Amino acid sequence: MAEGPDLTRRNLFLGRAAAEPRAVEPIIAVISQSCLALRGVACMSCRDSCPSGAVRFELALGGARPRIDAHGCTGCGECVRTCPADAIRIGPHEEAS
Numbered sequence: 398m399a400e401g402p403d404l405t406r407r408n409l410f411l412g413r414a415a416a417e418p419r420a421v422e423p424i425i426a427v428i429s430q431s432c433l434a435l436r437g438v439a440c441m442s443c444r445d446s447c448p449s450g451a452v453r454f455e456l457a458l459g460g461a462r463p464r465i466d467a468h469g470c471t472g473c474g475e476c477v478r479t480c481p482a483d484a485i486r487i488g489p490h491e492e493a494s
């Protein structure tokens with residue numbers, strides 16, 4: 398049985414880069430600056446509503462601040478629904494702060 402064409406060599410010969418699969422950013426919760434906790438207001442609704450335990454609060458000057466664990470977040474959107482400040486949306490991980 399004959400071997401198929403070497404597409405990699407063919408692409409190099411033709412000056413084309415071999416097609417490589419693109420990494421897909423996971424879709425997770427992203428918290429914006431309108432978060433109440435970032436303004437010193439005690440709020441942990443997102444943490445309380447998250448079924449995956451993906452919202453962690455870190456101690457900081459002025460009060461605890463929420464952080465999304467990108468590996469634990471499933472992008473379910475439950476925290477979006479419960480946030481009183483409409484400060485969470487679901488988007489690519491690269492947009493998370």
Ligand code: SF4
Binds near residue numbers: 433435440
């Ligand atoms: S529920 Fe909303 S306002 Fe409250 S800490 Fe989470 S992101 Fe901030």
Ligand code: SF4
Binds near residue numbers: 426450469473
């Ligand atoms: S999107 Fe779902 S899993 Fe991710 S932080 Fe919000 S509630 Fe938790």
